[in-house]
Amino acid sequence: MRIEPEITGVSLVMLGHFNPAIFTPAWFGWHGLLSERTAEIADTKIIHPQIAMFNADWLNLHVQPESFLINTTQAPFIRLRDLAIRIFREHLPHMPLKVLGINREVHFPLRSFGEQNRLGRLLAPVEPWGDWGKKLESDEEQGGMTSLTMTQINPEGRPLGGRVNVVVQPSNQIGRGRPGVYVQVNDHYIIENVESQMGTREIVMLLEDNFDESLRRADQIIDHIMSLTRR
Numbered sequence: 001m002r003i004e005p006e007i008t009g010v011s012l013v014m015l016g017h018f019n020p021a022i023f024t025p026a027w028f029g030w031h032g033l034l035s036e037r038t039a040e041i042a043d044t045k046i047i048h049p050q051i052a053m054f055n056a057d058w059l060n061l062h063v064q065p066e067s068f069l070i071n072t073t074q075a076p077f078i079r080l081r082d083l084a085i086r087i088f089r090e091h092l093p094h095m096p097l098k099v100l101g102i103n104r105e106v107h108f109p110l111r112s113f114g115e116q117n118r119l120g121r122l123l124a125p126v127e128p129w130g131d132w133g134k135k136l137e138s139d140e141e142q143g144g145m146t147s148l149t150m151t152q153i154n155p156e157g158r159p160l161g162g163r164v165n166v167v168v169q170p171s172n173q174i175g176r177g178r179p180g181v182y183v184q185v186n187d188h189y190i191i192e193n194v195e196s197q198m199g200t201r202e203i204v205m206l207l208e209d210n211f212d213e214s215l216r217r218a219d220q221i222i223d224h225i226m227s228l229t230r231r
Contacts, residue, residue: 005228006180007107007173012084015205017097018054033083034059038210059083070176071103081211089204089207097203102183102187102211103146104218109180115169116179119229120145123168146170158206161190166221183225185218200212 013152024047031041034056042056052063058074073133074079088097123147128153136143145168154162165186174180187204 003108003229005106006109007073008075009071009073009105010077010080011069011100011101011103011105011203012080013099013103014068014084014088014097016068016097016200018063018065018068018095019049020045020065021049021120023047023052023061023063025054025056028056033086033091038208042219076104077215078211081207085204085208088200093200095200097200100189100203100206102189102207102214104185104187104215104222105182106180106222107173108182109174109178110229111134111179113179115142115229116181117125119168119181119225120170123148123225158189158210159191161192164217166225168225169193181229183222185221187214187218 006059009158014220022145025039025042028034029036034042038057042054045053045055051067052061054061058079060071062069070080070084079200084217088095110119117222121144126136126144134152147167147169150166154160155162155164163186165184167186169182171180171182172183187210189203189210193204
């Protein structure tokens with residue numbers, strides 16, 4: 001990327017039916033999904049029939065009865081894909097999956113609040129807002145874009161119902177009062193009307209086949225958005 005992000009990460013979200021209580025660091029260590037040492041020193045937040053949360057070295061996990069989320073801020077991101085594939089192909093193939101989200105998230109520092117403001121004006125012009133929009137144009141303190149979402153519906157080459165969602169917002173994590181921008185690209189896949197194990201196999205295959213391309217596309221989108229701040 002032409003502008004180096006200050007915070008960067010990838011997450012995988014799957015929707016289906018899960019048993020949170022089994023997703024303990026010990027379970028990951030027992031099956032060789034994490035090293036025994038990593039499992040031993042994991043920071044377990046809660047393990048309960050309704051929710052499981054722990055942090056272990058590069059991995060963060062959050063599972064509820066209808067959602068499974070793992071994320072990392074540490075490259076190589078391919079470890080996230082490989083871990084999810086092993087979990088649901090080798091150890092839990094019977095656990096029904098129906099939705100997959102591959103998410104790329106970045107926080108970029110900007111050189112000034114004026115630069116942040118200009119990006120907001122490019123993505124969400126104030127002129128169409130008439131007289132009220134003119135009040136937003138007065139100076140940098142008056143307001144403007146606080147969140148923008150763009151969606152591509154049914155991208156070519158994937159099951160119907162899929163989407164690519166891009167969110168752009170001012171960053172709330174850059175810190176120390178500095179300006180910044182947050183961009184998230186959500187690559188959304190959905191499987192419908194299939195028997196549960198078939199759906200799980202298909203979701204795993206979609207993840208295996210599309211992870212690299214999804215991140216490449218996300219980085220292209222993010223890079224273009226960030227290039228607008230240098231105009």
